[in-house]
Amino acid sequence: MPNTHTITIADVARDAGCSINTVSRALNDLPGVSLRSKARIQASAERLGYVPSRVARSLLTRKTRTLGLVVTDCTNPFYAKLIRAVEDAAFAHGYNVTLCNSGEDHAREVRAIKLLIESRVDGMLITPVQFAVDHIGDLVRRSIPFVLVGRRFLKLDTCWVMSDNAAGGRAATSLLLSLGHRRIGHVTGRPEISSVRERLEGYRAALTDQGMAIDESLIVRGERDVDGGRQCAHRLLSSSSRPTAVFAYNDLQAIGVMRAARERGLSIPRDLAVVGYDNIELSAYFEVPLTTVAQPTYAIGGSAAALLFRLLDGADVAPADRTVLLQPELIVRASSGGCPPDAGERPA
Amino acid sequence: MPNTHTITIADVARDAGCSINTVSRALNDLPGVSLRSKARIQASAERLGYVPSRVARSLLTRKTRTLGLVVTDCTNPFYAKLIRAVEDAAFAHGYNVTLCNSGEDHAREVRAIKLLIESRVDGMLITPVQFAVDHIGDLVRRSIPFVLVGRRFLKLDTCWVMSDNAAGGRAATSLLLSLGHRRIGHVTGRPEISSVRERLEGYRAALTDQGMAIDESLIVRGERDVDGGRQCAHRLLSSSSRPTAVFAYNDLQAIGVMRAARERGLSIPRDLAVVGYDNIELSAYFEVPLTTVAQPTYAIGGSAAALLFRLLDGADVAPADRTVLLQPELIVRASSGGCPPDAGERPA
């Protein structure tokens, strides 16, 4: 017959024939309990199947040992990896993580964060939708520790961890330039998102570095999935002066670009060179393996968690350590059509 | 200057000039508060930035409005989708979800579940590692509601939601048989896992249905990723009497199989027909689009959450409703080499 009543510390105390707080001390390895008592208490707790309540402890200590993690969509491989990194770190510290998906919807993000505040999570890791900032400012006002992951606000002085998207965008574009391309298209996304804007900035910078003018008609915006990339590519490729290469905001879009090219009978990389971003697991396994920019995704999640834990420890983190910018890595495969003159790797 | 002190219900009561429980009633829309008081209280709460503490409420109500979700790896697209479904359902009910990854490691699963018990989650959704069952039995003993997702135990009478893996395995294999294949290989996984075993059973059943003998040498076990599939395929293809078709436990392995075939100069589907399982997003976009078995993943997560909520409502669920078996769907694309005689869809 099931226990309808959860065993409390009082039950253990009664069973062990001592007071409640002796049990508390014994079970928490605090000094001031004889070894004999301790053994007896542990035996009682074990036999009764006592499991301490974090709820009760949290009320008293005002620490829940829980982290809130808000991403836009756990279904996106990038966030999936990030989540895994955060959960691994939290688990190692004995922390729980409460996961929320905003679905790139501002209202849902606001509600999720409110829920997390109600739950009194010790701190939060957030990939903000970047539609507005009030609710983020609210966290500061309430002095709830948090760190932004993968995206940041220009006007808000907060902790954040991300990779250098501008550098990544520049590297991708420079590669194409070094291969002789002069008309390079860019598939981008919603410009409020810092990572979107920064990759675009990198693209522009690479062109400008070479003294080239920016042709705005080569920059097209679409959804961040395969079909979004496909549609953008069709728009680019139907133009009279179509590009010979495309750098896409992410791998999913890049795959869509390759698909669109195939639909038009274009061969990759001969007729169109393609570079993506994220190095998703399957990008290496396509018909034409995808050249892409790899983010140190797991490290981003791990660093963000580590930074948050430092904040939770109450250590005052030096301003320089409040933000972490990790470097991405260009992975050259076949879809870009060859290696730049000074690169070592050759496509298979 | 940040509030170092969180606003409590007492602060609101003081501010509004009434008692604590009038505030509680007003804010919880309970009857017995004049409209005037209610308005005043709401204004105070708003102005002070009061956010009720779920921790305190939980201690009293013994309900945390939190679900525990244990998967093996959120990085796996199948689980990512499942997580999303569960989180969406939980969010709609005002519930939080605490996510844990077992990493297919029994000890970590046990620890994770212990953590969730300590956290007094109202219920759990679990994809068990299936190395042992004691800790699951423990949940029953403690009468903590839970439902298994995607995997089940034969010897344990629990709630579960999954898709019919045997039917899926049978459909995949039958398709290949109907196309004339007589030597069909199967790439499988760790047999303790129910979904692995059941897909294999479906494979065997399809062959037996046709009065064919099972050639055990055509069943090879490997890791559940691209490389695992690749290695298995090489083992199968180096055999003297190699198969003309392969059904893989999942799409990642199937992609590995296609890769191995290409490495050996074999063309798909001409020299080797391939069928996967899961219908991951990118499976349609490969050089040879992958024929696969689609699970209603989002529905599995949603049903599991719905079932758990019914359990939490205290409704006694009829035995027939304690388990849900959803039907998978065969998605025929090019990798299987054509359509069975009676199927409608033709590969592109």
Next chain:
DNA sequence: CTGTTAGCGCTTTCAC
């Protein structure tokens, strides 16, 4: 309609 009281399960003084 509103206030007083008790207590959820635990940790933390403070006595003994």
Next chain:
DNA sequence: GTGAAAGCGCTAACAG
């Protein structure tokens, strides 16, 4: 070494 008592923030009787 050990126990008694207070209280974390809130809800749920019960009075008034």
